[in-house]
Amino acid sequence: MNIRPPPRRVAVALAVAALALIGSTSHAEDKVIRVGVLMPISGPASYFGVQGKQGIELALEQVNAGAGPAGYKLQVQYEDSACSPLQATNTVKRVLEQFKPHIIIGEECSDASLAIAPILEQAKVPLLNAGSSAVKLTESGYKYVFRIFPTADQQGTLLGRNAYEKLGARTAVLLYEKTNAGVDNADTFEKVFTAAGGKVLARIDFGRDVNDFTPIATRIAGLGKVDVLPTFGLEGQTVRLAQALAQARVVRGGGGTAIQMGSIWLPWGFEQKAGPSSEGYIRVVQFDPTERRKMVTDFNAAFRAKFGAAETPTHINAHAYDSVLLVAEAVRRGATDSESLRDRFSKMQGVEVTTGRISFDAKGQTSDLSVIHFVETQKDLSWKGMAW
Amino acid sequence: MNDLATLLVQQSINGVYLGCLYVMVALGLTLIYGVMNQINFAHADFVTVGAFTAFFVATRFATKVLGLGDAAAYLVSIFVALGAGAVLGLLVNALVFAPLRERGDELRPLIATIGISVLLENGQLALFGPIPFQFDSPFAKETIRFGRIFFTGQSVLVVVVSMLAIGALYAFMKFTFTGKALRAVSQDRETAGLMGINPDFLIGLTIVIASAMAGMAGALIGPVLVLTPFAGATVIVKAFAIVIIGGFGNIEGTILAGILVGIIEAFTVQYLGSGLIDLVVFVLLLVMLVVRPTGLIAERREENV
Numbered sequence: 001m002n003i004r005p006p007p008r009r010v011a012v013a014l015a016v017a018a019l020a021l022i023g024s025t026s027h028a029e030d031k032v033i034r035v036g037v038l039m040p041i042s043g044p045a046s047y048f049g050v051q052g053k054q055g056i057e058l059a060l061e062q063v064n065a066g067a068g069p070a071g072y073k074l075q076v077q078y079e080d081s082a083c084s085p086l087q088a089t090n091t092v093k094r095v096l097e098q099f100k101p102h103i104i105i106g107e108e109c110s111d112a113s114l115a116i117a118p119i120l121e122q123a124k125v126p127l128l129n130a131g132s133s134a135v136k137l138t139e140s141g142y143k144y145v146f147r148i149f150p151t152a153d154q155q156g157t158l159l160g161r162n163a164y165e166k167l168g169a170r171t172a173v174l175l176y177e178k179t180n181a182g183v184d185n186a187d188t189f190e191k192v193f194t195a196a197g198g199k200v201l202a203r204i205d206f207g208r209d210v211n212d213f214t215p216i217a218t219r220i221a222g223l224g225k226v227d228v229l230p231t232f233g234l235e236g237q238t239v240r241l242a243q244a245l246a247q248a249r250v251v252r253g254g255g256g257t258a259i260q261m262g263s264i265w266l267p268w269g270f271e272q273k274a275g276p277s278s279e280g281y282i283r284v285v286q287f288d289p290t291e292r293r294k295m296v297t298d299f300n301a302a303f304r305a306k307f308g309a310a311e312t313p314t315h316i317n318a319h320a321y322d323s324v325l326l327v328a329e330a331v332r333r334g335a336t337d338s339e340s341l342r343d344r345f346s347k348m349q350g351v352e353v354t355t356g357r358i359s360f361d362a363k364g365q366t367s368d369l370s371v372i373h374f375v376e377t378q379k380d381l382s383w384k385g386m387a388w
Numbered sequence: 389m390n391d392l393a394t395l396l397v398q399q400s401i402n403g404v405y406l407g408c409l410y411v412m413v414a415l416g417l418t419l420i421y422g423v424m425n426q427i428n429f430a431h432a433d434f435v436t437v438g439a440f441t442a443f444f445v446a447t448r449f450a451t452k453v454l455g456l457g458d459a460a461a462y463l464v465s466i467f468v469a470l471g472a473g474a475v476l477g478l479l480v481n482a483l484v485f486a487p488l489r490e491r492g493d494e495l496r497p498l499i500a501t502i503g504i505s506v507l508l509e510n511g512q513l514a515l516f517g518p519i520p521f522q523f524d525s526p527f528a529k530e531t532i533r534f535g536r537i538f539f540t541g542q543s544v545l546v547v548v549v550s551m552l553a554i555g556a557l558y559a560f561m562k563f564t565f566t567g568k569a570l571r572a573v574s575q576d577r578e579t580a581g582l583m584g585i586n587p588d589f590l591i592g593l594t595i596v597i598a599s600a601m602a603g604m605a606g607a608l609i610g611p612v613l614v615l616t617p618f619a620g621a622t623v624i625v626k627a628f629a630i631v632i633i634g635g636f637g638n639i640e641g642t643i644l645a646g647i648l649v650g651i652i653e654a655f656t657v658q659y660l661g662s663g664l665i666d667l668v669v670f671v672l673l674l675v676m677l678v679v680r681p682t683g684l685i686a687e688r689r690e691e692n693v
Contacts, residue, residue, distance in 0.1 A: 043618055046518030178663050205663040209622040211612045212409070215402045215657035221536075222395045222658075236520040236614025247531050247538060273522045 031072050033331055033341075035324070036095045038081040038088060038106030038116065045083035045234060048108040048131065048316055051267065053078060055313070055320030056105070058306055063328040072331050074324065081107050085115035092116040096123050102338045103128060105323045108316070110134030110181035117145050126342045128326065130319035133263065134180040135188075138365040144338075146345045146364040148322060148355070150372050152181060155263040155284050156188025158372060159230060162388050163189075163261060164196040167282075169227035173220050173258075174203045175241065176232040185232040185263055201226060208234070213241045217248035226250065226258045235266050235273070242277040252280030264372075267314035271381040281377040282386065287318035287355045288373045290383065299354045315355070322353035394536050399654040405543040407650025408550040409612065412605035413620075414627040414634070414642050415557065416598035422637030423574045423594040426494075429501040430480075431627070432620030433508035434599050437476055438469040438606020439615055440516060443523045445469070458526035466549065466607040473603020477596040480504060485595060486588065512617035525611035546608050553601065554643060561639070570594060574637065629673045635683015644684050 037056060039049035056076060064073050077099045081088035088107050095101060096119070104120055107113045108131035120127045121142045129137060129147040133155065138147050163169040172193055176182035182205065190200050201223050204216055220226060229251065231238055246254025253276050262283040271278045289300055289312050299321065303313040313321075329351055330344035349359045356370035374386035413435055420428045442465035450461030484504060488497045527541035561567040572580040573590045581587050606620070613619040630649050634641030649669055656668045676683065 042513065042518065046616070047520060050518055204657075204661060207663065207666065209625070210662060210665070211609070211614070211622055212402075212406050214405070215399060215654040216662055218395065218398045218402055218654075219658050222391060234614075236616075239522065240612070240614070243528070247540060249538075275524070 030336075031068075032075050033072050033103070033327065033335075034099060034101045035074055035076045035327060036092075036099055036101035036104045036106075037076055037078045038091055038095070038104060038112070039078065040083035040108060040112075041078070041080035043082045043084070045109055047235070047267075048083070049078075049080065051314055051316035052106075052108065052131075052320035054303075054307060055317040055322075056324050058302060058317075059321045059324035059328075061306075062302070063324060069328040069331040070334070072336075074327060074331075076324075077101070081112050081116075083107065083109035083112055085111045088112035089115045089119065092119050096120075096125065101125060103327060103341050105130065105320070105327070108132065109179070110137065110184075111179055113137055114180060117142055120144055124342075125338045126345060128323050128345070130323045131316065132181065133185060135184050136180065138363045142364065144342055144364075146360055148319060148326065148353070148358050148366045148371070149286065150264065150284070150369070151365060152184035152263070153188050154369060155372065156185050156230075157192050158369075158374075158388070159261055159263065159284065160189045160192030160198075161196065162374065163228045163230070164193055164198050166386075166388060167228060167259060169193075169259070170198050171224075171226050172198060172200050172228045172230060173223060173226050174200060174230055175216070176203075176205055176230075177234065177237070178205045178207055182232045186230065189230045206233070206237070208237070210237065211240070213237075213244035214247070216241070217244035217250060220245065220250050220258075221248040229258050229260045231260050231262045232265060235270055238262065238266055239270065239274045242274040242281065246277035251277065253277040264315060267316055268312055269314065271377045271383075275381070276379075278377045278381065279379055283375060285315060285373050285375050285383075286371055287313070287315035288375065288383070288385065289313055290385070291373075295352055295354055318354045322355055322358070325353055326351065326358060395658065398537055399658050400651060401537065401539050401543070403651030403654035404647060405539070405546060405650070406653055407647035408547050409605070409609050410623065410626055410630055410650055411643050411646030412546075412550050412553065412601065412608055413623050414630040414646055415554070415639065416601040416605070417627055418631045418634065418637055418639060418642040419557075419594055419598045419601070421631065422639070423570060424497075424591055425637075426497055427501070428598070429498075430504040430508060431501075431598075431602055432624035433505050433512075434473055434476060434602035434620070435606040435609065435623065436512060436617060436620035437508065438473050438603030439523065439610030439613060439619060440512060440521075440606075440617075441472040441603065442466060442469040442607030442610050443521055443615060446525075447523070462525055462527065466604060469607035470600045470604040473606070474596050474600035476603070477599025478592070480599070481592045481595040486592065489588070489591070509617050516617060518616060521615040523610045523613075523615045528611055542611060549604070549608060553604065557597070557601075557639070566590070566593070626669060629669055632673055633676045633684060635685055638683050638685055641683045641685040648684075 039052045040046050041049035060074060063069055079091045079095055081091045103126045105128050110132040113129050113132040114134055114137055117127055121144050126144045131149050133152040135151050135153050138145055174186040176186040245251045250256045251258050251260050260281045264284050264286045304311055330341050333344045335341040335344045345360055351358045357368045358366045359368040361367040374388045375383040376386055378384050417431050445468045446462045446465035450456045450464045484500050485497055488500055525542045527545050530541035531538055569585045570590050572585060573587050577587045630645045631642055634645030653665050656665050
């Protein structure tokens with residue numbers, strides 16, 4: 001059987017139609033913003049990744065609903081960077097090569113974030129960081145790094161000043177993990193506290209493999225009168241540390257007089273884990289789920305609808321959620337690629353998110369301290385907001 | 389008691405408690421090495437399995453199903469964790485070590501322990517997730533005080549259970565026929581076989597005992613650890629150091645080294661800073677390797693295990 005070739009006019013028409021179709025497909029593909037997410041999904045800090053993913057999933061559902069921001073869809077690829085500089089470095093290189101993201105959200109741990117920042121700077125892909133406090137991240141001259149998390153300087157300055165002025169503390173013992181973030185937080189507190197006239201009796205650092213904190217609590221008990229104990233560590237270790245300090249009758253929760261203070265390292269629910277030992281603990285929180293702001297109540301409701309009525313979002317859920325909202329906001333403002341995302345971020349001022357308002361300074365750091373809230377743990381383990 | 393004496397006594401108590409925890413973890417390692425001349429890289433994960441078993445038994449099964457009080461539930465969980473460790477050891481030996489032993493290859497079982505470690509870590513990650521579990525022992529809430537000296541009920545329990553476990557292991561090794569046979573296998577497997585001893589059975593038994601001890605160690609150390617699928621890894625490096633300082637395969641040396649490391653750690657925190665713990669312990673390890681490479685109780689090497 002012979003198949004008659006189509007007339008030339010039909011062939012040309014078909015070719016034009018095919019080209020138009022390819023063009024429209026490629027245009028549809030272009031209306032995607034690829035977001036690489038680097039989180040610790042394995043290892044002792046993996047609770048950051050689990051909670052971060054919840055926040056991102058919720059935000060994606062909302063921003064991608066309907067046509068999406070300015071007709072774009074956000075497409076996310078999660079990667080495990082394990083809170084480790086080495087793994088984060090390998091992972092970000094692979095993601096850049098294979099996924100070709102327009103932007104990267106992550107990492108939570110400062111050491112890992114500091115490791116990937118120069119790689120992304122070289123690749124000219126913006127890094128939106130929501131959970132690292134090491135000062136260097138936004139003080140190294142990077143043009144593609146933006147951070148919505150208060151730095152160790154921002155948190156430590158307020159902690160040190162409030163310890164001296166509001167609590168009347170004159171002596172302190174610094175407790176911190178041996179990481180960039182831990183050291184930065186401790187350094188800032190010491191600088192501000194001693195400049196005001198306070199005295200640091202001891203600096204006690206610890207590795208992430210320390211399990212029993214009784215020897216540390218014993219040492220502190222032998223240092224004489226300690227007014228405040230600024231503590232910078234991951235949740236699991238801080239729970240054990242608070243319990244050991246209570247057993248040694250150092251802190252209020254154990255019948256002592258010292259007040260433990262901390263920065264944004266501990267998620268909502270820390271008090272329930274530490275129990276009565278945490279009574280009197282004063283800390284900075286990045287997100288207060290009891291806040292009555294509409295943005296917060298809406299977020300709480302949506303979070304509970306998706307993850308269960310008994311769930312309360314943590315600051316990790318919140319700042320991951322906020323990161324996606326900010327990317328969507330940049331897209332709404334006309335960003336279509338890495339360069340324009342960087343440009344829109346650099347101009348963002350007073351954008352409301354669940355943790356507060358975000359205003360990026362020239363270094364890419366949010367300068368709006370509305371994201372810092374002070375709370376004190378009560379006897380019944382609830383929070384009392386401090387009007388500081 | 390003056391301040392210095394109080395500190396010395398308190399940190400010594402802290403050190404002995406910590407040392408007992410390390411000994412419980414390290415004993416299984418040294419036992420397997422003593423009999424099989426093999427390092428078990430999955431030992432940390434056996435400890436984690438024990439900790440998770442104890443956690444779920446103490447906080448779910450024993451309290452909610454059996455209706456036991458918190459203290460009784462925790463005590464039951466220690467025995468269940470011991471049993472879980474033993475069953476895990478039995479399975480691992482039957483499915484992995486025994487077939488590899490038959491091939492007569494010494495390297496493959498070593499690599500297999502790394503594979504088992506990865507398998508157990510990721511299996512637990514899939515089952516329990518990465519968020520730390522809060523495992524509180526009811527005995528840890530009871531603080532016993534003598535003036536300014538304090539320790540918890542958990543410390544007493546750990547020391548007592550460790551002593552009982554060490555005593556039972558020692559008695560088993562010294563006074564039972566099977567224990568003597570096990571020591572014979574550790575000294576010369578082939579000659580022991582010629583005497584009618586079944587080395588394969590005894591090697592299997594060693595793995596089961598070591599795993600059971602790891603399970604029990606997990607139950608005791610669980611309330612101290614930040615309980616995640618990777619929890620055991622935080623103590624295993626120190627346990628390896630203790631086994632080397634004590635002399636690989638030497639039970640007495642391991643016990644002595646464990647207590648010593650615990651006390652050194654407590655006093656390092658007091659006088660040098662907790663950030664230097666690893667430095668001090670590993671300097672000690674290097675010194676031991678150079679000065680006494682056969683361990684603290686070197687002259688008794690021929691009686692190891």
